Amino acid sequence: MAVMEKNMYLESSINRGRNGRTGIVGNTVSVSFPPAYVFELTEPSQSSCLGLIGNQSSWPRGKVIGGNAGNKGWGYKDVLPYFMKSQDMRIPELMNSKYHGTGGYLSVEHFRSHSPIVDSFLEAAKEVGYDEVDINGQSQTGFTRSQGTLRDGLRCSTAKAFLRPIIDRPNLHISLNTHVLKIEIENGSATGVLISKLGPIPTLVRAEKEVVLSAGATNSPHLLMLSGIGPADKIRKAGVKITKHIPGVGQNLQDHIAMGGVTYLFDSPDESKPLGLGVVLPRVFSFDSFIHSIRSYNNDFYWPDVQLFMATAGDNDDDGLLNKRGVGISNEYYEQVFEPILYQDAFTIAPLLLWPHNRGYIDITSSDPYTSLKNVPNYFSDVSDVRTIVEGAKIEYAISQTVAMSKINTTIHNIPPPGCEGYAFLSDEYWECQARHYTMTIYHPVGTCKMGPVDDEYAVVDERLRVRGIKGLRVLL
C-alpha cells in the first residue's frame, strides 16, 4: 500500500471528528504560513551523507493541510478494509481486484505523461526474470508502472481527497495559520492545546473529549516533549517540566533511505527534454519495483527488502537548480560528478531500503516550540543495511545491462563521487562509498511514537493509539 500510507490516518482522524468535538492537532488543524516546506538538517554524520553539505541529510517538514508487533487489530488483514474503503481505484484492470476499493475519497491512477524509458525498463526487468505485478496486490515483488494518488492526472493530496468533500460539516473547524505550542495536561489528563494564531499571545483551545495529535513523525514527538511527556532526562535538560516519563518518545526513528546519484545516460527516443527532477516529479517517478536482495533470499524473508525507485531524469538535468538544493548536494560533488554531463539524457535509479535495521531518534533541544529539533537518523549505522543496498545497486545495474536497455544505448555514468575515486568502479566497496556519500531520505520517517503492548518499555501508545499514562490523548503520528 505504498501510495496510501498517510491517508488511512487522515481518514481515521476525520472519523473521530465526525463523532464529536475533539481538539485535533495536525492534519485537521491546518498550518499554511509560507514557506510550505521547512528544511531541517539532521545531525552531522561520520558514516553517511558524506557528499552532502555539512554531512547532513535535508528533511523537509510540510506546513500544509494536508506492523502489528503485538498490537491487536493492526495486522494486514485488519487494516486492508480501511485502505480499500478510502480508495477510489481508477486503473481499469485493478478496479475489480480484491486488494483495491472504488468509490472512496482517495483516487488512484497511473501517471498520464509517459516516458518511453519506462517501456524499456519494463522489458528489461522481464528479461532478467521479474514479473509485472500489482505492487499493492497479492504479492509486492515485481515491477510496475507507478500507481499514484492522482485525480484526472493531477496529484490528489489528502486535503483534496478527504477535507474538501466535508469542508461544510458543522463539527469540523479548520484553523489556518495556527501553530500548536503544547498540549495542556491537568492532573494526568489532556484538556486542550495551547496555540499561537497570527500573533505572539497564546490561546488555550479546550477539548471536550480528547486531544488527537497528528503532527507527523518529527513534530508529534516534539509536541509531546514540549508538553513534558517523554524521556525525563532529555526533557529536563531542555528546560521543560516533566509531566510523564515515557522513554520511547522520539526514539525508534526509521526511514526509507536510498543510494542517490546513480546516473545512467541513454539516447532518449523522447523528443521532449525533461526539465529537471524537481519540476517534473509527477512525470519522472513513473516506475516502481520491489525486489529481494540476496540477504533476504538467504534468510527466507518473504517480503521484498529493496525498492528500485526510478526517475526518468537525472541530477544533471537542471543545472543544480532544484534537486541539488533539495537534497543538499555539495558544490564539490555536483561539479565533479554532474557538471561534465549537464543536460544530457539521463535517468536515475535509487535503490532504497524497505526494512532498515538502523534506528535513530529525535530530541528536544529547548523549551521554545519554534527552536529546531535534533534529528539523528543514524543512517547506515547497521552494516546489514549497507549490504542490502549494495545488493540492490547490483541488481539495478544488471537490469541496465540487458538487451532492452542496450537498444537505447544505456551506459552508467562513471565519474565517481569525491572520496570514492580509490575504489574499483562498481565493486561492493564502490557502491558502499556511493551510498555513504549520496545518502538520500525518501521522506518516510516513522516510528517515533511507537505503538506497543504494556510490556514494551518503549511503547508510547497502546493499540487504541492512547498515550500511556495520560488520559484523553491519542497520537496518530
Ligand SMILES: Cc1cc2nc3c(=O)[nH]c(=O)nc-3n(C[C@H](O)[C@H](O)[C@H](O)COP(=O)(O)OP(=O)(O)OC[C@H]3O[C@@H](n4cnc5c(N)ncnc54)[C@H](O)[C@@H]3O)c2cc1C
Ligand atoms: C517531498 C515528499 C514527497 C513524498 N512523496 C510521497 C509519495 O509519493 N507517496 C507517499 O505515500 N508518501 C510520500 N511522502 C510521505 C508522506 O507525505 C508522509 O508519509 C505523510 O505525509 C505522513 O503523514 P503524517 O500525517 O504522519 O504527517 P504530515 O503529513 O507531516 O502531517 C503533519 C501535519 O501536522 C502539522 N503540524 C505539525 N506541527 C504542527 C504544530 N506545532 N502545530 C500545528 N500543526 C502542526 C503539519 O503542518 C502537517 O499538516 C512524501 C513526503 C515528502 C516530504
